[in-house]
Amino acid sequence: MSEIIIFPKIGDGLNRQLEEAMAAQDYERAYDIIHEMERHIELSHKQQLIKLEILQHIGSFIELREEASILLNQGHPSYDVIIRYFLESLFALEQYQTVIELIESLRSEDLDHGLMMQLLPLYDAAQHRRNERDKRSTGQLQQFLQWPVSRQLHYMVELIEGEQFNYCSTVRHLLGQSLHPKVQTLMIEYLLLAGAEGKIQFNKLEQHVTINLADLPHVQESRLAAVWPHVIDWFDMHAPAQSPAVSEWLNDQQMMRYPLDFKDSTDMLYDIETIAEAYVIYLTRLFALEEETLQETADHTAIIRAIERTETAGS
Numbered sequence: 001m002s003e004i005i006i007f008p009k010i011g012d013g014l015n016r017q018l019e020e021a022m023a024a025q026d027y028e029r030a031y032d033i034i035h036e037m038e039r040h041i042e043l044s045h046k047q048q049l050i051k052l053e054i055l056q057h058i059g060s061f062i063e064l065r066e067e068a069s070i071l072l073n074q075g076h077p078s079y080d081v082i083i084r085y086f087l088e089s090l091f092a093l094e095q096y097q098t099v100i101e102l103i104e105s106l107r108s109e110d111l112d113h114g115l116m117m118q119l120l121p122l123y124d125a126a127q128h129r130r131n132e133r134d135k136r137s138t139g140q141l142q143q144f145l146q147w148p149v150s151r152q153l154h155y156m157v158e159l160i161e162g163e164q165f166n167y168c169s170t171v172r173h174l175l176g177q178s179l180h181p182k183v184q185t186l187m188i189e190y191l192l193l194a195g196a197e198g199k200i201q202f203n204k205l206e207q208h209v210t211i212n213l214a215d216l217p218h219v220q221e222s223r224l225a226a227v228w229p230h231v232i233d234w235f236d237m238h239a240p241a242q243s244p245a246v247s248e249w250l251n252d253q254q255m256m257r258y259p260l261d262f263k264d265s266t267d268m269l270y271d272i273e274t275i276a277e278a279y280v281i282y283l284t285r286l287f288a289l290e291e292e293t294l295q296e297t298a299d300h301t302a303i304i305r306a307i308e309r310t311e312t313a314g315s
Contacts, residue, residue, distance in 0.1 A: 165194035230276035278303035
C-alpha cells in the first residue's frame with residue numbers, strides 16, 4: 001500500500017493529496033488516499049464521485065456496484081453520473097440481463113436526452129454480449145451430461161451468476177438424469193431464482209423426490225440451515241478449534257442433501273434439536289474427539305445412518 005502523509009488538517013491535506021494523485025492518474029494511490037479520508041471525514045458529494053471514478057479505473061467493479069447503489073439509494077444529487085457508473089459496473093460483472101432491464105425501465109422515464117444517449121450504446125452492447133453468451137450456452141448444455149462433476153458445478157454457478165435464466169426446460173429435463181447431488185442442488189436453486197413453477201420428480205441419494213417449486217425454500221433457507229447454528233454452538237463451546245472445519249463440512253452437507261429432510265419410519269420429520277444432536281455425535285467421531293457428551297438414541301442412530309449414506313454418495 002502506498003505511504004500516505006497525514007497533514008495537520010487531515011481533511012484538507014488528504015484532499016490535496018487526492019487531487020495530486022488524480023491529476024497524475026495514479027489511481028492505486030488515489031484509492032489508498034480516499035480510504036484514509038473515509039477514516040477521518042465524511043466524503044463530500046464531489047469526493048464520492050471521485051471514489052466511483054477511482055474504482056472504475058482500478059477495475060474494482062464489485063465495490064463500484066455497491067458504492068454506486070448506496071449513493072443512488074441515498075439520493076445523491078448527481079444521479080445521471082452515478083446511474084452510469086452503476087450500469088457500467090453491472091456490465092463489467094457480466095450481468096447483461098440486469099443492464100438491459102434497468103435501461104429499458106429508464107427509457108420509460110423522463111430522462112435527460114444526453115444521459116440516454118450515453119446509456120443506449122451500453123444497452124446495445126449488453127444485448128450483443130447476452131446473445132453471444134446464450135449461443136455458447138445452448139451448445140454447451142447439449143454436452144452437459146458428458147462433463148465431469150466439477151465442470152457441471154462450475155457451469156451451473158456461471159448460469160446463476162450470469163442471470164441466464166432462459167434454460168428452465170433444459171434444467172428440468174437434466175434433473176431427471178443421473179447427476180451428482182450438488183449439481184442437483186444448484187439446478188433446483190437455478191429454477192427457484194428463475195421463478196420457475198410446478199412439480200418436479202427426480203432421484204437423489206437413493207430417494208425418489210417430488211418437489212413443488214412454489215413451496216420450496218432456497219437452499220440457505222431450508223430446515224438444515226436452521227440446524228447448523230445449534231451444531232456450531234456446541235463445537236464453539238466444547239471444541240472451538242474444530243469450529244471452522246465443522247462449518248465448512250456442514251455447508252458441504254447442505255449442498256449434498258438439499259431439499260431432503262430427515263424423516264422417521266412413519267414419514268414424520270425429526271425435530272431440529274434431534275437432528276443437530278445427531279450431527280454433533282457424528283462429527284465428534286469424524287474428528288476423533290475424545291469425549292462425547294451426548295447419549296445416542298435410536299433416533300440419532302437413524303439420522304447418522306442417513307448422514308453416512310450422504311457422505312458415501314459425495315465421495
